Amino acid sequence: MVELSNADSKVEMKTQIPGEAGIWAFVAGDLLVFSVFFILIALGHAEQTDIFEASRGTLDLRFGIANTLLLLTGSLFVAIGVERCRSMPSGKNKQWFFLGIGCGVGFVVNKIFEWNAKIEAGYSPVTNDFYMYFFIFTGIHLIHVLVGLGVLLFLLRMSQRSSLSAREIQTLESGAIFWHLVDLLWIMLFALLYLL
Amino acid sequence: MNETAIPSSSSDALFRKTLAFCGYTGYAAIVLFIIGGVWLGGMLPALPHANDLPSEIVAKVSENLFEIRIGSIFMIASFALFGTFGAGMAMQTRRCETQPGFSYVQLVFSSMGTTIALLVAFAWALMVFRPETYHPSILLMWADFAYFLALFSVPLFGGWCVMVALPIFLAEEGKEPFPRWAAYVNLWAVLLFAPGQMVMFFKDGPFSWHGVVAMWIPFVAFFVWIAVMSFLMIRIAQTEDS
Amino acid sequence: MNTIIRIQGLSVMTWAWFVLVGMTVLAWWFGTASDSPDRVIMGVIITAAIKIWVIGYQFMELRHAPSFLHYAFVLWLIVISTVLLLLLGIL
Known part of the structure; x- marks a missing residue:
């Protein structure tokens, strides 16, 4: 019986939209907006290459790398959590x-330390266009992280149930997709701001 | 295809017509804004810029006096229709409630939003009322005022969207006033309005009130939001008709 | 008795994570080791794009999604990467 239901869910999963359809409308909208941000950074880089490269040199790459690894690892945990909830719901998940x-x-926390260090060193959003983009785009991204943390708290509460309805699984998946979106957006921001 | 199950007793022909009417006024608001704000009025893209000198604003405004005046009339007509559009959404939300709750909160937000939007058109019209008499810096202030009303009011318009999203999310399965994906569209709109508050800190570049991030994105998101919600109201009215 | 696929004892998710971390290190190396600015830009943008695809395909589970959703995602990724490379003076 257990085998059968799992086989069923496998077949179902092949053609199913992960999460709710609506979360993808949200993802698409957010990707388009961040595309505008990415393009603005690239335009700035092209127009003021010297300023951008000099300012990028003042960033501490270790903060950026650490934050990338934190988000990637967080995404892995959440992805595993969703898999577990789907295959064997239990309080342990x-x-x-x-x-x-x-x-x-x-x-x-890392971001606060990084910003603090930058502000103490005399950099602010009005220093130049690079720092304006740096503070505002990573700030908008930070808002996404905070919203994402709220979503994860909600998922945590839901994940401990010993049986999950199809709709609850969908909600778990939708929340996780938002968290991965936060990760995904950071990857490109990190590349454009810290690595170019 | 009917994603919203409404008890048949509360579904009558007059209501459906009213709902469709409110949806069409949403479309009308978009068309009127395109005529008044985009084509004639110079609001989007912004004819004045946040970093203009007062004399530059006077020059820009005086050159386009007639168009902006006619544009302002279209704009105030467009913004007044936010009222009917908002009432339509509240009506639909109300049907799915046993006791009115979110529908009331929505009405508060939509009436405040309509008022603030109307003031945008007032400020725009006053900017072109007598530019030859006003001190040049006053014209700049009217332009600032118009964009601050429209963009700095994030919690108001964002709050409105959240009040549309919440009753959809909290509704029992199958009893949502609008399809669930619409709730996500509403939350997405909130996120896009948010950069509007940066107009406070910048007078030039993408975060100023003539810029891509602080002005274009919230404006476009707002009208896309109206289009989506209007489409849904009309569709709900039509599916229940058949 | 579950739907978690394992390769060499590790789940596909964990493998994806290793790939992502590896790519991060690779992108870091591109940023510091290469002396040609063009190659740096090329390497950084392309590794970022691949990482984004891995996140979408594995973590966001686009591998189970209807193909139009996956194609739309890949199309966006190709368009934005191309535009960025064009703006940055590569291509």
Whole structure:
């Protein structure tokens, strides 16, 4: 019986939209907006190459790398958590979301230290266009992280149920997709701001 | 295809007509804004810029005096229709509630939003009322005022969207006033309005009130939001008709 | 008895994570090791694009999604990467 239901869910999963259809409308909208941000950074880089490269040199790459690894690892935990909830719901699954939240909190703390160090060193959004983009785009991204942490808290509560309805699974997937979106957007921001 | 199950007792022909009417006024608001704000009025793209000198604003405004005046009339007509559009959404939300809740909150937000939007058109019209008499810096202030009303009001318009999203999310399965994906569209709109608040800190570049991020994105998102919600109201009215 | 696919004892998700971390290190190396600015830009944008695809395909589970969704995602990724490379003076 268990085998059968799992086989069924496998077949179903092949053609199913992950999460709710609506979350993808949200993802598409957010990707388009961040595309505008990415293009603005690239335009700035092309027009003021010297300023952008000099300013990029003043960033501490270690903060950026650490934050990238934190988000990637957080995404892994959340992805595993969703898989576990789907295949064997139990109270233990909440640990994966707990670990994911830990990574997210680490990101926020790291970001605060990084910004603090930059502001103490005399850099602010009005320093030049690079720093304007740096503070505002990573700030908008930070808002996404904070919203994502709220979503993960909600998922954590849901994940400990011993049986999950199809709709609850969908909600878990939708929340996780938002968290991965936060990760995905950071990857490109990190590349454009820290590595170019 | 009917994603919203409404008890048949609360579904009558007059209501469906009213709902469709409110949806069409949403479309009308978009068309009127395109005529008044985009084509004639110079609001989008912004004819004045946040970093213009007062004398530059006077020059730009005086050259296009007639168009902007006619544009302002179209704009105020467009913004007034936010009222009917918002009432339509609240009506639909109300049907799915046993006791009115979110529908009331929506009405508060939509009436405040309509008022603030109307003031945008007032400020725009006053900017072209007597530019030869006003001190040049006053014209700049009217332009600032118009864009601040429209863009700095994030919690108001964002709050409105959240009040549309919440009753959809919290509804029992199958009893949502609008399809669930519409709730995500509403939340997406909130996120796009948010950069509007940066107009406070910048007078040039993408975050100023003539810029891509602080002005274009919130404006476009707002009218896309109206288009989506109007489409849904009309579709709900039509599916229940058949 | 579950739907988690394992390769060499590790789940596909964990493998995806290793790839992502590896790519991050690779992109870092591109940024510091290469002396040709064009090659740096090329390497950084392309590694970022591949990482984004891995996140979409594995973590966001586009591998189970209807193909139009996956194609739309890949199309966006190709368009934005191309536009960025064009703006940055490569291509």
